[in-house]
Amino acid sequence: MVRTRRRREELHGRLLVSPTLLVVGLVVLAPFAASVVLAFQDVRLIDIRFMSPADLGITFDNFAEVLSSAGFWEAARTTVVYASLTTVGSVLAGLVLALALRRPFPGRGAVRGLMLVPYVLPVVAATTIWTTLLNPQYGAVNEVGRRFLGWEAPINFLTTRGIDIAGLPVPVALSVVIAFEVWKSFPLAFLFITARLQAAPRDIEEAAIVDGASPTQCFRHVLLPQLTGVLALLGLLRFIWSFQNFNDVYLLTGGAGGTEVVAVRVYEELITRADIGAASALGLLMTLALSVLLLAYVRMTRKEGAR
Amino acid sequence: MTAPARARRPLDRHAVERRVLGVLRVLVIAGAVAAAAGPLLYGVVLSVRPFADVVAEPLALPAPGEVDAGAYVEALRDESAGGFGLARFMRNSLAVALGTTALAVACSVLGAYAAVRLRFFGRDSVNGFFLAVYLFPGIVLAVPLFVVFSRIGLTSSLTGLVLIYLAQTIPVSLYMLRNYFHAVPVGVEEAAEVDGCNRMQVIWRVVLPMAMPGIAATALYVFMIAWNEFLFALLFLVDDRRRWTVSLGIAQLTDFNVPAPVLMAGSIAITVPVVAGFLLAQRLLISGLTAGAEKG
Numbered sequence: 136m137v138r139t140r141r142r143r144e145e146l147h148g149r150l151l152v153s154p155t156l157l158v159v160g161l162v163v164l165a166p167f168a169a170s171v172v173l174a175f176q177d178v179r180l181i182d183i184r185f186m187s188p189a190d191l192g193i194t195f196d197n198f199a200e201v202l203s204s205a206g207f208w209e210a211a212r213t214t215v216v217y218a219s220l221t222t223v224g225s226v227l228a229g230l231v232l233a234l235a236l237r238r239p240f241p242g243r244g245a246v247r248g249l250m251l252v253p254y255v256l257p258v259v260a261a262t263t264i265w266t267t268l269l270n271p272q273y274g275a276v277n278e279v280g281r282r283f284l285g286w287e288a289p290i291n292f293l294t295t296r297g298i299d300i301a302g303l304p305v306p307v308a309l310s311v312v313i314a315f316e317v318w319k320s321f322p323l324a325f326l327f328i329t330a331r332l333q334a335a336p337r338d339i340e341e342a343a344i345v346d347g348a349s350p351t352q353c354f355r356h357v358l359l360p361q362l363t364g365v366l367a368l369l370g371l372l373r374f375i376w377s378f379q380n381f382n383d384v385y386l387l388t389g390g391a392g393g394t395e396v397v398a399v400r401v402y403e404e405l406i407t408r409a410d411i412g413a414a415s416a417l418g419l420l421m422t423l424a425l426s427v428l429l430l431a432y433v434r435m436t437r438k439e440g441a442r
Numbered sequence: 443m444t445a446p447a448r449a450r451r452p453l454d455r456h457a458v459e460r461r462v463l464g465v466l467r468v469l470v471i472a473g474a475v476a477a478a479a480g481p482l483l484y485g486v487v488l489s490v491r492p493f494a495d496v497v498a499e500p501l502a503l504p505a506p507g508e509v510d511a512g513a514y515v516e517a518l519r520d521e522s523a524g525g526f527g528l529a530r531f532m533r534n535s536l537a538v539a540l541g542t543t544a545l546a547v548a549c550s551v552l553g554a555y556a557a558v559r560l561r562f563f564g565r566d567s568v569n570g571f572f573l574a575v576y577l578f579p580g581i582v583l584a585v586p587l588f589v590v591f592s593r594i595g596l597t598s599s600l601t602g603l604v605l606i607y608l609a610q611t612i613p614v615s616l617y618m619l620r621n622y623f624h625a626v627p628v629g630v631e632e633a634a635e636v637d638g639c640n641r642m643q644v645i646w647r648v649v650l651p652m653a654m655p656g657i658a659a660t661a662l663y664v665f666m667i668a669w670n671e672f673l674f675a676l677l678f679l680v681d682d683r684r685r686w687t688v689s690l691g692i693a694q695l696t697d698f699n700v701p702a703p704v705l706m707a708g709s710i711a712i713t714v715p716v717v718a719g720f721l722l723a724q725r726l727l728i729s730g731l732t733a734g735a736e737k738g
Binding site: 141144145147151152154155156159161162165166169170173180228231232257258259260265267268270274277279282318322326330349378381398405418422425429 | 455460466467474475477479482496501548550553555556560562563564568571577579581582584586587588589590593605606608641669670672677688689690692696702706708710712713720724728732
């Protein structure tokens with residue numbers, strides 16, 4: 136009786152997850168395997184129709200081509216800068232806001248709801264609004280700049296690579312896409328940190344205050360240690376998502392003005408140049424970079440858990 | 443009597459910090475509200491002003507009598523009637539998003555129930571596997587999917603999109619539903635089983651009704667993602683204007699020299715359904731999404 140029950144559970148469990156496994160296998164695993172194979176083929180989109188498994192070979196040309204192509208290393212650098220600054224910015228903004236909204240005040244619920252607007256907004260709607268805001272002819276930002284800040288000429292934020300401000304070169308378009316991504320993604324960090332703060336026991340803090348700790352000391356020594364777990368996880372997730380982000384950069388600048396990230400390059404190889412081999416190779420390199428990061432994170436958290 | 447005495451006391455570190463932080467707090471909140479909601483508000487204002495006014499006076503607000511909803515009409519109307527066809531894009535997106543939602547919820551209800559209640563071989567690896575899917579670069583999968591879809595003729599079909607969105611949303615909806623299913627007491631399920639319900643009946647009659655708020659929240663979340671998606675719509679549908687979804691439609695219009703108020707009207711029109719849904723179900727959605735955060 137017990138054994139049949141066990142066995143039934145086994146069977147039901149597998150049956151119930153099978154639709155999900157099927158979809159994921161079909162749309163994620165199989166394509167990824169195909170991508171690995173394609174990365175080692177010398178193939179363009181037109182050839183695909185006439186290809187048979189017999190034509191498969193192994194060539195490292197795609198990798199050689201991708202790694203030595205003009206602008207690859209710059210795109211890699213841009214991607215790392217973009218992902219790092221976005222991560223730091225959105226997690227920091229989320230933390231500051233979660234702390235600011237921690238104590239109740241009238242209207243806190245509404246403010247919290249408003250914080251989530253950038254996160255919920257369809258990305259295309261958000262980029263369209265930002266593009267209009269930054270428009271050189273009738274955008275509000277340039278108008279404010281000219282009227283109140285004494286700008287001589289409007290700045291074309293989305294195509295300008297860099298300008299000198301007080302002798303310092305500032306990458307304009309890159310800063311805009313980073314600012315956009317911080318704006319779009321801080322709500323998620325805010326949500327997660329708020330949830331973690333609500334679970335923090337109040338009495339330790341109260342004890343610290345009674346013992347004479349100032350608010351910043353209290354944060355540094357009582358709250359922050361409790362938040363490190365969620366901050367690290369948020370940092371990792373945000374970095375991974377920003378690293379592979381295509382939509383936001385493509386929609387804002389199309390990769391112009393020094394904002395070409397690797398994901399946009401993959402798209403260019405695929406659509407503009409129809410070079411499937413190179414696109415796959417580039418994608419594979421991206422995945423490799425991310426999995427190294429993920430492994431490092433798993434190692435780190437394991438070690439911490441063991442301590 | 444005590445108040446002035448207090449004020450004259452030399453400021454110690456605590457009092458200074460508390461005062462500075464208090465001021466900062468107000469500034470941070472005000473700034474954050476402006477930053478978060480400002481752009482959306484700007485879009486709304488621009489969408490109801492005539493384009494000529496916007497160019498002449500970029501910063502002005504429309505007077506109450508001057509509000510002009512013409513841009514919305516123009517954006518929504520079909521191309522054959524001189525508009526930009528947004529209503530049709532919305533119908534396409536609605537079909538895709540509803541299809542994705544129904545299938546994703548069905549798959550993840552079964553999967554989440556199994557993950558919470560049943561011990562079966564490979565349960566933990568299945569869970570880890572779904573998480574890995576979530577972190578997988580979409581643009582990397584786009585390459586082979588594009589190749590395969592163009593070979594079997596699934597490009598310019600909305601069904602292909604549903605399939606892709608399904609794979610992209612199932613991991614999160616599984617994770618969200620698992621949290622809700624944990625809250626259903628095992629005893630109730632066992633009682634139903636004793637009464638002669640089989641596994642599917644237990645899920646249908648006991649677990650589903652008890653987890654309904656969670657399922658509603660998950661469904662809304664999936665709907666949002668499917669409604670907002672851009673990359674795959676761009677890859678598969680760009681040549682077929684009849685089938686454009688809302689995201690693709692708006693993005694394509696930006697290339698056509700469409701006047702800004704119409705673009706803004708379009709952006710607001712596609713935003714309203716998701717923002718409204720989100721604000722309505724805010725509490726549910728947030729608890730579902732962040733349930734893991736407490737464990738750190």
